[in-house]
Amino acid sequence: MSPIGETTPALASREALRLAHERAALMPDCLVEARRVANSVISGWHGRRKRGIGENFWQFRPYAEGESLSRIDWRRSARDDHTYVRDREWEAAHTILLHADLTPSMRYRSRMSNTSKEARALVLMLALAETLSRSGERIGVPGLLEPQASRQAAERIAAALSHAGALPALPQVAGVRSTADLILLGDFLDNPADTVARLKPLAHRGVRGHLVEIADPAEESFPYTGRTEFVDPETGKSLTAGRADSIAEDYRRAYEARRETLGTEMRRLGWNFITHRTDRPASEPLTQLHLLLSGGGLATHEVRS
Template identity: 30%
Template sequence: MSALLSPESLQKIQRLDVRARMVVKGFLQGLHTSPFQGFSVQFSEHRRYNRGDDPKLIDWLVYAKTDKYYVKRFEAETNMIGYLVMDLSESMGFTESQSMTKFEYATCLAASLTYLMNMQQDPVGLITFDETLHAELPARSRRGHLGDVLSHLAKLKPTGKTNLPKSLTQLASMLKHHSLIMVFSDLWPSDDAGDDTSSSGNADLNASDLVADAISALARLKYAGHDVIVFHVLDEAEVTFPYDGPTQFVDAESGRSVSVDATGFREDYLAQLQALRDAYREGCNRLKIDYVPLDTSMPFDKALTQYLLQRQALA
């Protein structure tokens, strides 16, 4: 199934709604033969038992099937308001070794999650950001809203610069109801920080202050009572750095260029990339925010499974 849900295979399908439907169908089929059968129950009408819940609410039939404690969700819990938060920075349009750009990959994943939430009749809204926040579509669950979200997603284009901390801070101030916030971004530091460029034209990975600012902004969302998921989407070339010899890299957002000996630079680059990912992972873990690292070579059913693993770990 993973081969059918690879970015290369799905790139041949032009319609985003068809891509999303294929991903969700393949993902749910895979759940029936995986260790996560209980997820389908939890996702629809149950949630994990938490300390303080009345033990009388435990569903023992579900426990017999999953060996885990679940309770029936109350009426007010059954509809989770979700927001797709999409990074529109020009760096998201980068691709090197795959047919899908980071933005196309993120859009397909976002569409698949929208399809899943729509199956549960959960309201889903769409928000985008570059240097500031843009409210695109309000969260709704009415008939036809799935098509509105997917149509809007399909028309989005990554252009311009980005400011992740500012945009997330604006988002925390804007949302009034507890929601599921799904952030899709490459999380590269902005060029405004004055860093050097890297393989896809992004900022130097030694940007601990900017990472801290992003984590601080994510904390505002978490402390406001929102459930937050960060999908860190990178191109396969950004993860593997398949370059050799003298190579020139151009920043997608500022146009600045830098020439390096890629062979000698690879080890340092990969170490800094790992440090960046670790900084985001550790910051998110402290806040009990799901951090899901992805790259554009990963089949979409595997990407959703990675998300599920994170949800299981923090449940």
């Protein structure tokens, strides 16, 4: 949306193209940083494993009548009076969908942080794709890329995002299957009720969700004093405060109330809610998501980083 004047289709199209070009310019550095973060955190995530067809040994178990004799491990069976079958491991590829909010509000960066919310969301998205693809998971982006098991998942996502136009704050959810995990990265500054209304149908269908709220430290602490002009990056509307410090406490209460409401509603849906500040290492939410995706259980409270 153009920040000045009334929006027209032509202005909106040019603005979307400009944002897409700037996003594309971010991609090389974000991809390099994503690989660095992924390599520093995890040497390889294990897939969802169970007994089945595969190449790696899983376990020995007693032979059951009717099974093929070719499955018997005679060397192991010779050790005692039982006949054993050598099971192999099947690494069950799981579908994980990634979505980053890349709307204008995510471009904010204060002097308290070295990176914008948008850049951090992209790094986390690409680091997740890089790490999950190593264990054979099927990675996709709703409305942009169909899930696919590929070691080049991060590169595929970076290329697709570089050529994509305007993207919504929340993804298209019609094609999301109930067996998938959905990871959403954004600032979630919209009315929590609207966010919950969009996501509740997915939770009721059985989709497992993980929200990572990305915040600039200034958005939490509100360090402004004196006469300050605030501009909404989404609409271009501005508000001038004669003494910004006089509204600081009310702002912080409203900010925390929005966050607490969203976190509570997500937990009611059985989803996870993580908060992350851009002045903190990107490795922190990546590690937390690893734990959750590896079966570490649902968050019972807000996880902060």
